[in-house]
Amino acid sequence: MAKFVIRPATAADCSDILRLIKELAKYEYMEEQVILTEKGHSIVGFAMYYFTYDPWIGKLLYLEDFFVMSDYRGFGIGSEILKNLSQVAMKCRCSSMHFLVAEWNEPSINFYKRRGASDLSSEEGWRLFKIDKEYLIKMAAEE
Known part of the structure; x- marks a missing residue:
């Protein structure tokens, strides 16, 4: 098994984190x-x-982003990160972990389902919405 360390990020990690965010964005088109x-x-x-x-x-606990570089997948790194997050959630008395996954992202959907995740969009009918900044500004200015 590959050796790796799971740890909280520090300010010195900013460059690497931004690189990963960009790789995630590319992966998600x-x-x-x-x-x-x-x-x-x-x-x-x-x-x-x-x-x-x-x-x-x-x-x-709301998982905003989660990504492992493609060359490092399959070594248990993602599983360990998720395990670490589960420990954080339990330590902080969370009742669950929520996150979004793109519909086309079958590998991630299967990864989460193998660990007991429920798909709320298909099982409970929830839909995700957003209001962009331009509309927030417009509503905030209304009298």
Whole structure:
């Protein structure tokens, strides 16, 4: 098994994290939407998350982004990152972990389902919406 370390990110990791964010965006065919910049590669995967609250189930860990470089997949790195996130969620008394996966991304869907994930869009009929900044500004200015 390959050797790797799972650890919290530091400021010194910014270049590698941005590189991974760009690789994730490219993988998801959304490369042009990354506007962050940074100027350097010892990190091969990352998970970005935050805590939020659902009034029905309580505190949850929201997994915003999760990515392992393609050359490093299949070595258990993603499983270890997800295990680490599960430990964080339990330590912080979360009732669940939520995240989005693109419909076309079957490898990731299967990865999560093998670990007990439920697809809320097909099982519960939930739909994701967004309101872009231009409309937020417009609504905020309404009297």
